[in-house]
Amino acid sequence: MDDVRTQVAIIGAGPAGMLLSHLLAAEGVESVVVEARTEEYVGSRIRAGILEQSSVDLLRSADLGDRLAREGDQHRGIYLQWPEERHHLDFVDLTGRSVWVYGQTEVQKDLVAARAADGQEVHYGVSDTALHDLESDSPSVTFVSASGSPTRVSASVVVGCDGSFGPSRSSVPDAVRQSWEKVYPYSWLGILADVAPSTDELIYAWHPDGFAMHSMRSATVSRLYLQVPHDTDIDDWSDDRIWSALATRLGDGQDGWSLTPGPVTEKSVLPMRSFVQTPMRHGRLFLAGDAAHIVPPTGAKGLNLAVADVGLLAPALVDLLRRDDARLADAYSDAALRRVWRCTHFSWWMTTMLHTSGDDFDQQLQLSQLRWVATSEAGATGLAENYAGLPIGF
């Protein structure tokens, strides 16, 4: 067995794990990161596209904001629409806060580059990750390295940043953990296309055929989504069928607006669910990001919640390990969960307001709610405050 010793063993090299490693290193705390996939695979997963103000503030304060400032696209708000009506919600006017279009792939690249420049040890391509002795002061993580060597990382703290399918969350004993889950009866079919966006800011569209969204990654790359039934086979959706459904649902031809189609470079179907596990700390194990909670993507909160968790956890671990002060570590789970539940509610609310359920009564309530949100300053401010993000530490 190869033995490695560090202060913090981090499972998962996604945004939560890599950002945590970066923030800890800046305060003189060492970590080792263990990742099941290859570096290329983690770096190329097409996922989140929107960063809220507090995530951008944190990335900037951690010296990760240079490329974001040059290549990120600051948006004042979003469009909310239903047939025949499109309304712009200006988050800056409503709350003084804005959002940025900057893909998770780009955040991941910046994190990988920063950690590599610092000489960070990341074990990619590991298998059989297991957590041990979490209730003691010397927990450890074992795995088989990419080259086949059984390895043990002994640490003072283990952090599970291993997303929705990793082993960390189930290492909390059954008697201690509690979880909540809601599975939605629809999925998103997402495409990435090599075509300039047909809109300057994101469009969230309610339509009797189902929800549609127009997002983007850059001046030349568009990202679009369609609500589809839960068990959709991607092979049933040709590119033409996708563009035609998007045109209908997004209102092509209304008020002189049109949707420009283009070559599709990626397409996939994503199931939608909400999940929360508590507590986010057990003994010397801490959970952060998707390892502890999952939201449907409608509110653009998943990546931002992962960043917010790590923004709370890093100073807590620095105090614990460098100053022997456990106050922030003891407060971490409750503090993180306040924001988690707020974002869980917001993501559920956006999802259920915008996705058709086939129920005529629901449909009338959705339209009434959309009209109120789009036309009342109080309604619009509620959406804006949640979407543009509450301050870190909320």
Ligand code: RFL
């Ligand atoms: P990740 O990114 O899933 O990383 C977890 C890492 O852990 C590794 N792992 C293991 N490593 C070692 N041993 C094991 N046994 C392991 N098991 C797993 C995994 O390989 C992986 O690399 O979790 P993290 O870091 O918590 O980050 C969370 C975000 O990735 C996620 O919340 C967002 O992508 C969600 N999301 C969005 N969030 C937003 O804030 N704004 C958005 O606009 C947004 N859009 C989206 C999204 C997610 C999407 N999908 C595909 C789920 C759009 C989509 C389509």
Ligand code: PHB
């Ligand atoms: C995206 O660009 O992928 C995206 C944007 C906003 C969302 C979800 C996904 O709410």
